[in-house]
Amino acid sequence: MMSLSIVPDLGQLQDAYAVTSKATQITPLLASAALARETGAARVFVKPESLQWAGSFKVRGAYWRLKQLTADEARRGVVAYSSGNFAQGLSAAGQALGIPVTIVMPVDAPAAKREATAGYGARVVLTEHGERAREEVAAEKAAAIADEEGLMLLHPFDDPLIVAGQAGAGLEALDQLAAGKAQADILLCPVGGGGLIGGVSLAFHYLSPATQIFAVEPQGFDGMGRSLTHGEIETMPIGPSTICDGLMARKPGAAPFAAVTAAGVRGLSVSDAAVRRAMKIAFEKMKLVLEPSGAASLAALLDGHLDVAGKTVLVVATGGNVSLADFARHVGDA
Known part of the structure; x- marks a missing residue:
């Protein structure tokens, strides 16, 4: 496995992207005059x-994380916990590479995400969490399965290799901006545990240092923002829920936190109402179907709390794994 410091350097991000770009899609960079107006x-x-x-x-x-396994680790397989999107991403990657994947999911994770994960050939184990934080219960179960079955335990976001792999989204966006002779003044990116913003913020830190980067979280789950404010990782108390099921981590991972700290990221939080409105506008103005978690950064742009007048803004819309019924309900409530 590649040796990696907790904060990957630019060469390590580029090495990861050179591999992952052959197995992933180039997602477009969409300019929106309507959102600018x-x-x-x-x-x-x-x-x-x-x-x-x-x-x-x-x-x-x-x-990228699976590509770093030893031959023996790949043969035995991996286990991880996830409420949905990492579950699907890891399962799809495992299917492509022929690596067995077990996913531990909270029982209240969206049914569409559970079904899609199983559809990629993963074994899905559900956990009941009661009054406890659901990610803690799922993480404990994943660790127990790893011990009992000799599987490699992977963390969905607190891993420098995951951070390096996720940076591909940022490197790709930078290439697309450059092709259009544009440079982002502001970057908005949703945050759960921080794997994506860890990688994306480093990509911009190294290659577009003038870009201001904001970590966007649901209200009540703004552990990254609070941790950045106080200079150390903070754990959020268990409180009200949010429709952003993929952004419910109670604290950021150590590896992502180190990355965003190095990149000078700042925090923002958004309400569920703002997220619903963003989902509706993304559909109406750009014909994009976004899940609540994926629309958080657009919500931060639209809610007016950030001064973007005259600026060039890049919004990372992170996911679209939402059932038709849930999408219609959220947009109908906007």
């Missing part, structure tokens, strides 16, 4: 990772 921005670009294999950016980091 709505917000007062000079230009708005949306990077819809919802159009990636398995419906989200997660396959990028998952594929």
Whole structure:
């Protein structure tokens, strides 16, 4: 396996992308005049990772992580916990590479994500969490399965290799911006545990250091933003839920936190109401179907709390794994 420091350097990000880009789609960079008019921005670009294999950016980091397994580890297989998108990304990558995958999911994870994960050939184990944080229960079960069955235990976001793999979305966006002779003044990216923004923020830190980067989280689950404010990782208390089921991590991972700290990221939080509106506008203005978690960064742009007047803004829309019934319900409530 590749040796990697907790904060990958530019060469390590590029090495990962050289491999993962052969197995993933190039998702488009969409310019939206409608969003620019709505917000007062000079230009708005949306990077819809919802159009990636398995419906989200997660396959990028998952594929790179699996490529770093030893032959014996790959033969025995891997286990991880996930509420949905990493589950699908890892399962799709495992299917492509012929590596057995077991996924532990909370019982209240969206049914569409459970079914899609199984559809990629993964074994799905469900956990009941009661009053406990669901990711903690699922993580404990995944660790127990790893011990009992001799599987490689993978973390969905707290892994420098995952961070390096997810950086492909940022490197790809930078290439697309350059091709259009544009440079982002502001980058908005949703955050759960931080794997994606860890990689994307490093890509921009190394290659577009003038870009201001914001970590966008649901209200009540803004562990990354609070951790950045106080300079150390903070754990959020168990409280009200959110429709952004993929962004419910109670604290950021150590590897992503180190990356975003190095990149000078700042935090923002958004309400569920703002997310619903963003889902509706993405559909109406750009014909994009986004899940709530995937629309969080667009919600941050649209809610008006960030001054984007005259700026070029890049919005990373991270996933589109939502059932038709849930999408219609959320958009109908907007």
